[in-house]
Amino acid sequence: MKSVTILMxxxxxxxCVSAGLPDSSHKKSVIGAESPSDEGVFVERDMASTLVRQRRAGVAPADLSxxxxxxLKEVCExxxxxxxxxxxxxxxxxxxAYYGPIPF
Structure with missing residues (x-):
């Protein structure tokens, strides 16, 4: 049983090794030059502010304990x-949306 686990x-x-993951040690040759493979999870601040949903007026999560x-989660589940x-x-x-205004 142990040998099967080790084999797996x-x-x-x-x-995982043969998957050919991209090497992150290569730096951009020209500052500011971007290739399609350089896209990641980081975006410019202006783009992020348009993508992130702004807080709505009314009841904020900070107002509730x-x-x-x-x-509320138990009712909604x-x-x-x-x-x-x-x-x-x-x-x-x-x-x-489903149960009307919050009763608290």
Missing amino acids: MCCITAV VAQLES ANLACEHMMDTSGIIAAYT
Whole structure:
């Protein structure tokens, strides 16, 4: 049983090594020059501010305690559509959309 586990780990390691992951040691030859492979998770501040959703007016998560937010999550988890919206838009937006105004 141990030999099978070791063999599996060796196979996984071999696959990872042979996957041909890009080498991050290469630097840009020209400052500011970007190639399609240079795109990453970092974006300019202006672009990030347009992509990140701004806070909505009204009830902010800071206005509710942790216990209140947890009770809203428990109610919303009973409805599959509300739970999906909670994961994408936030608990306050999901609860308000499916159950009306927050009772606290």
